[in-house]
Amino acid sequence: MFQHLPAVVVLLTVLLQCGTAYAVGRARALYGVKAPATSGHPLFERAFRVQMNTLESTLMFLPALWLAATYSAPLWSGIAGLVWVLGRVWYAVGYLRDPARREGGFIVAAVGLLAVLGMGAIGLGKALLLG
Amino acid sequence: MFQHLPAVVVLLTVLLQCGTAYAVGRARALYGVKAPATSGHPLFERAFRVQMNTLESTLMFLPALWLAATYSAPLWSGIAGLVWVLGRVWYAVGYLRDPARREGGFIVAAVGLLAVLGMGAIGLGKALLLG
Amino acid sequence: MFQHLPAVVVLLTVLLQCGTAYAVGRARALYGVKAPATSGHPLFERAFRVQMNTLESTLMFLPALWLAATYSAPLWSGIAGLVWVLGRVWYAVGYLRDPARREGGFIVAAVGLLAVLGMGAIGLGKALLLG
Numbered sequence: 001m002f003q004h005l006p007a008v009v010v011l012l013t014v015l016l017q018c019g020t021a022y023a024v025g026r027a028r029a030l031y032g033v034k035a036p037a038t039s040g041h042p043l044f045e046r047a048f049r050v051q052m053n054t055l056e057s058t059l060m061f062l063p064a065l066w067l068a069a070t071y072s073a074p075l076w077s078g079i080a081g082l083v084w085v086l087g088r089v090w091y092a093v094g095y096l097r098d099p100a101r102r103e104g105g106f107i108v109a110a111v112g113l114l115a116v117l118g119m120g121a122i123g124l125g126k127a128l129l130l131g
Numbered sequence: 132m133f134q135h136l137p138a139v140v141v142l143l144t145v146l147l148q149c150g151t152a153y154a155v156g157r158a159r160a161l162y163g164v165k166a167p168a169t170s171g172h173p174l175f176e177r178a179f180r181v182q183m184n185t186l187e188s189t190l191m192f193l194p195a196l197w198l199a200a201t202y203s204a205p206l207w208s209g210i211a212g213l214v215w216v217l218g219r220v221w222y223a224v225g226y227l228r229d230p231a232r233r234e235g236g237f238i239v240a241a242v243g244l245l246a247v248l249g250m251g252a253i254g255l256g257k258a259l260l261l262g
Numbered sequence: 263m264f265q266h267l268p269a270v271v272v273l274l275t276v277l278l279q280c281g282t283a284y285a286v287g288r289a290r291a292l293y294g295v296k297a298p299a300t301s302g303h304p305l306f307e308r309a310f311r312v313q314m315n316t317l318e319s320t321l322m323f324l325p326a327l328w329l330a331a332t333y334s335a336p337l338w339s340g341i342a343g344l345v346w347v348l349g350r351v352w353y354a355v356g357y358l359r360d361p362a363r364r365e366g367g368f369i370v371a372a373v374g375l376l377a378v379l380g381m382g383a384i385g386l387g388k389a390l391l392l393g
Binding site: 045046050055056060063066067070071095099102117120121124127128131 | 266270272273275276279283296297298300313317321324
Binding site for chain 2: 310328379
């Protein structure tokens, strides 16, 4: 069962993106910011920044998760991945309420990202040395 | 042959990104919006928004396509993926002509995304239950 | 050992994203651009554009690299991938110094991207023909 944990994390990552995209769509309607504008109301801009920052982080996280799951242990990669997802959910919810409250989740997510990145890099290094 | 259909969708997704990036570069030259600016002319801003929205959607779609192709049937995942690509092309072409005409393609792409996401989630759920 | 070269490229791609994200965070602090703003100082805007352009390009590159590594030779895919990474590092460093100096790296990265895309497309085409 543990071998599927990274895939569970991938599913949660997709749902996280859906959530931050939904928050932007809702803010667009709520504060009357018509597409293609991405500014015009502070609360819309906040939701938009949450989505973009989540996207930026996801593009570092998913390749790192793949490296860790392929070259290291799927169980520990999956657990570190869950830490990243939880940190990112906390970051998004905190930031949407108050930009000053985005730091806790950001740090937790960074720890999760560094963990999968470290596991992936070490596992890949071992594979290269062993030929 | 069907087992390669998801890979065909991946290739089309990359070409779609190339297309929306090309439209932004062309609009930059055409309307004299110098980098690093991302605003200054409504038609440039529209092309830029199309690229960014395509990018946001791709980062939900590709991991979901991987889940569906891995945990469900490659043929049906590929067909749902083609629906997403077609919807996204329609969205991009429609939006570039008139922001009001972006809804049809958006809805078709959303159906394709929900289909791969649903197939991936159900397939993963089954794999977890079967251990 | 060569079979791991695409994974090395994936690792370098993640580190590249970390680098461009770090440059944005540093510019945010240095030029006093408070989140969620993404404008307000030309040098911050430049760092932000470098990050976003790197992100846009990465979302074309990684799926194309996967196609090439899966359907073509891992060694040549990895070498073309290294060309893309080097081009992108050159682009980022050049652009951060002077927007006029971003072209060299951009062109090198485009050559690397076209190479992996071409290898992936040809390899996939062969796989489809052979059934």
